[in-house]
Amino acid sequence: xxxxxxxxxxxxxxxxxxxxxxxxxxxxxxxxxxxxxxxxxxxxxxxxxxxxxxxxxxxxxxxxxxxxxxxxxxxxxxxxxxxxxxxxxxxxxxxxxxxxxxxxxxxxxxxxxxxxxxxxxxxxxxxxxxxxxxxxxxxxxxxxxxxxxxxxxxxxxxxxxxxxxxxxxxxxxxxxxxxxxxxxxxxxxxxxxxxxxxxxxxxxxxxxxxxxxxxxxxxxxxxxxxxxxxxxxxxxxxxxxxxxxxxxxxxxxxxxxxxxxxxxxxxxxxxxxxxxxxxxxxxxxxxxxxxxxxxxxxxxxxxxxxxxxxxxxxxxxxxxxxxxxxxxxxxxxxxxxxxxxxxxxxxxxxxxxxxxxxxxxxxxxxxxxxxxxxxxxxxxxxxxxxxxxxxxxxxxxxxxxxxxxxxxxxxxxxxxxxxxxxxxxxxxxxxxxxxxxxxxxxxxxxxxxxxxxxxxxxxxxxxxxxxxxxxxxxxxxxxxxxxxxxxxxxxxxxxxxxxxxxxxxxxxxxxxxxxxxxxxxxxxxxxxxxxxxxxxxxxxxxxxxxxxxxxxxxxxxxxxxxxxxxxxxxxxxxxxxxxxxxxxxxx
Numbered sequence: 117x118x119x120x121x122x123x124x125x126x127x128x129x130x131x132x133x134x135x136x137x138x139x140x141x142x143x144x145x146x147x148x149x150x151x152x153x154x155x156x157x158x159x160x161x162x163x164x165x166x167x168x169x170x171x172x173x174x175x176x177x178x179x180x181x182x183x184x185x186x187x188x189x190x191x192x193x194x195x196x197x198x199x200x201x202x203x204x205x206x207x208x209x210x211x212x213x214x215x216x217x218x219x220x221x222x223x224x225x226x227x228x229x230x231x232x233x234x235x236x237x238x239x240x241x242x243x244x245x246x247x248x249x250x251x252x253x254x255x256x257x258x259x260x261x262x263x264x265x266x267x268x269x270x271x272x273x274x275x276x277x278x279x280x281x282x283x284x285x286x287x288x289x290x291x292x293x294x295x296x297x298x299x300x301x302x303x304x305x306x307x308x309x310x311x312x313x314x315x316x317x318x319x320x321x322x323x324x325x326x327x328x329x330x331x332x333x334x335x336x337x338x339x340x341x342x343x344x345x346x347x348x349x350x351x352x353x354x355x356x357x358x359x360x361x362x363x364x365x366x367x368x369x370x371x372x373x374x375x376x377x378x379x380x381x382x383x384x385x386x387x388x389x390x391x392x393x394x395x396x397x398x399x400x401x402x403x404x405x406x407x408x409x410x411x412x413x414x415x416x417x418x419x420x421x422x423x424x425x426x427x428x429x430x431x432x433x434x435x436x437x438x439x440x441x442x443x444x445x446x447x448x449x450x451x452x453x454x455x456x457x458x459x460x461x462x463x464x465x466x467x468x469x470x471x472x473x474x475x476x477x478x479x480x481x482x483x484x485x486x487x488x489x490x491x492x493x494x495x496x497x498x499x500x501x502x503x504x505x506x507x508x509x510x511x512x513x514x515x516x517x518x519x520x521x522x523x524x525x526x527x528x529x530x531x532x533x534x535x536x537x538x539x540x541x542x543x544x545x546x547x548x549x550x551x552x553x554x555x556x557x558x559x560x561x562x563x564x565x566x567x568x569x570x571x572x573x574x575x576x577x578x579x580x581x582x583x584x585x586x587x588x589x590x591x592x593x594x595x596x597x598x599x600x601x602x603x604x605x606x607x608x609x610x611x612x613x614x615x616x617x618x619x620x621x622x623x624x625x626x627x628x629x630x631x632x633x634x635x636x637x638x639x640x641x642x643x644x645x646x647x648x649x650x651x652x653x654x655x656x657x658x659x660x661x662x663x664x665x666x667x668x669x670x671x672x673x674x675x676x677x678x679x680x681x682x683x684x685x686x687x688x689x690x691x692x693x694x695x696x697x698x699x700x701x702x703x
Contacts, residue, residue: 167201167202168199168200168202168270168272169199170197170198170199170200170216170259171197171262172197172198172216172223172255172256173223178223179227180225180227183230183235184222184230187222187235187237188222188223190237191219191237191241198216200272200276202270202271202272202273203272204272209272209279210279212276213279213280213283216256217252217253220251220252221240221249221252222241223252224248224255225240225244226247226539228539228558229244229248231583231605231607232593232605232606233606234606235606236606239595242595245558246287246291246503246558250284250287250503250507251507253280253283253284253287254284254342257277257280257281260276260280281526284524284526285525285526287525288503288505288525288526290503291501291502291503291555292503293501293502293503293532293534293554293555295327295329295554296327296328297325297326297327297328297335303325303332305401305402306324306402306497308398309398309399309401309402309493309494310324310494312399313353316350316352317350317352317518318347318348318349318350318493318494319345319348320346320348321336321337321338321344321346321347322336322337322347322497322498322533323335323336323337325532327499330499330551332497333497333498333499334499334533335530335531335532335533336527336530336531336532336533337529338529339526339528339529340523340526340527340528341523341526342523342524342525343523344522345520345521345522346506346522346533347494347498347520348520349492349493349494349495349518349519349521350516350517351512351517351518351519353493354480354490354491354492354519355381355385355396355490355493356480356482356489357378357380357381357488357489358488359381359384360377360380360381360384363384364455365380365383365384365387368452369383372444377489378473378489379440379444381473381491382466382469382470382473383444383448383456383461385469385472385473386460386465386468387457388400389403389469390460396493399491399493403472405468406468407468407472407550408664408665409471409474409546409547409548409549409550410426410430410548410665410668411430411434411437411470411471411474411547412467412471412665413430413665413669414663414666416663417663417665418430418431420655420666420669421669421673423650423651423652423673423676424651424672424673425543425562426546426672429547430547433547437466437467437470438463441463441466445466446458448461471548471550472491473489473491474548474549475548475549475550477489477490477491478491478492478495479510480492480511480512480519481510481511482512483512483514495509498521498533498534498535499532499534499535500545500553501534501535501536501553501554501555502553502554502555502556502557503525504524504535504536505524505525505526505533505534505535506521506522506523506524506533506536507524507536508522508524509522509535521535537549539559540559541557541560541561542559542560542672542675543672545557546672552671552672556592558589558593559589560589560675560679561587561588561589562587562589562676562679562680563585563587564585564586564588564608566611566612583611586607586611587605587608588604588605588644588683590678590682590683591603591682591685591686592682594686597686597690598693599625599633599690599693599694599697600623600633602637602686602687602690602693603682603686604640604686604687604690612636612640613632613633613636616632616635617632627701630694630698631698633690633694634694634695637687637690637691638687638691640687641684641687641688644680644683644684645680645684647680648677648684651673651676654674654677655670655673
């Protein structure tokens with residue numbers, strides 16, 4: 117994940133734009149404002165010397181290049197740049213920034229955002245997710261930064277930068293996660309580790325603290341701005357596969373068929389935890405004796421997940437790990453007891469090591485171009501957020517031979533500094549990290565196994581028809597609950613329509629189309645009512661006295677129930693819309 121700038125590679129279609137309405141952050145812009153924006157996108161040779169050209173690039177190797185290109189074309193202006201007059205007024209600068217933000221949002225869409233947004237540009241140019249908004253705004257800052265040398269004293273560029281930073285700050289406030297600091301007195305071991313890291317070249321603007329309901333986390337020591345390095349870790353203290361090569365066990369493990377680097381590291385950490393002379397002794401001292409992840413759920417918690425897909429996922433994950441353990445032990449201990457002492461390689465210790473690597477490891481791109489799974493002391497204390505401060509940290513800086521953690525949004529002194537673990541669902545975060553997000557998670561998906569028409573049956577090549585799998589999520593995330601949309605994903609609706617009418621050309625208000633809509637909505641409503649009812653009734657017992665794993669299981673089940681209920685409600689509301697339209701044809 118790295119910042120990109122945007123170069124759009126086609127000319128502006130002025131006739132198309134002047135003939136249609138244009139949306140900016142959800143508000144309709146009048147035609148004359150659109151024309152004003154178009155004037156900023158004339159060919160390069162038409163610009164005056166006072167113009168500033170900001171380049172925003174859609175890479176042709178983007179996995180969804182065609183979809184994004186189509187959305188940009190549907191905006192009506194697929195230009196090579198955004199041009200800003202150095203003498204632009206505040207209003208003109210605001211319009212330019214909003215136009216840039218529209219484009220940057222589309223360019224930074226991920227697969228799920230494209231799926232749930234469909235092909236309607238009016239849905240995609242507005243807010244899509246905290247991740248998308250952060251990426252879009254930071255790509256604009258990157259484009260501005262590239263012009264600093266040429267236009268460093270330009271007031272317009274400075275004001276544009278300030279406006280973009282302010283939007284990022286507003287986003288951070290909107291998705292702010294506040295947890296009370298319990299105490300720092302419990303962090304003696306962590307302080308020792310921080311000092312150990314500092315002595316070995318770690319540069320940090322963070323302090324470790326305990327937070328209510330979240331355990332350990334990192335707090336900013338001072339105010340930090342976008343681009344500041346919150347943490348820098350030298351490679352010399354990063355735990356990666358190269359480290360195992362220095363130990364006796366490597367010559368044994370490299371001969372084991374199917375042995376991966378990750379499994380070697382897992383076995384290494386089981387032994388190194390008990391090594392009093394380990395270079396990483398202080399790091400292992402800060403690790404918990406028990407990781408409270410879904411992999412450690414007891415039987416009561418497992419049973420509390422009845423009716424959810426997570427039940428099967430956790431059971432299968434534990435069975436996979438047990439099978440992996442049985443393949444290795446006790447044979448390694450029997451054949452090499454000096455290297456693999458039996459007392460250090462019991463099942464409980466193996467599960468502990470698995471949870472350590474699942475919950476604390478990071479994928480890092482090294483200078484040789486290889487992606488490696490690593491443990492990074494100190495950085496592991498950073499907690500996850502829906503709208504994190506740090507988003508881009510997965511690459512070794514070859515100049516400093518270190519891993520840097522720069523800020524994508526500012527973090528004030530005393531504020532918890534969050535890291536983005538990735539675009540994970542709550543079920544994944546619960547299973548492998550042991551928590552549920554505090555805020556709504558845009559990646560909480562329900563995969564669907566619905567028998568729908570194949571592409572061969574479809575009469576056209578509309579881009580919504582090429583999705584090979586389908587899913588739903590809470591309909592409260594959707595911006596469009598009107599007829600033909602209902603807050604549901606367009607590719608799913610498109611597939612279900614074509615299953616009933618393979619030669620469907622367009623969605624218009626005809627009795628035939630409306631009957632199909634009603635049939636689809638009733639089928640979906642019935643499906644998700646059954647799924648919701650399969651979860652049973654909500655549990656209202658006192659959760660303060662409930663064990664950690666049962667509490668997590670019940671909270672997850674409540675989340676699933678909320679998602680199913682939202683889909684049922686949206687389908688019912690959609691049925692009412694369609695029935696009202698049908699009544700017009702029967703009167």
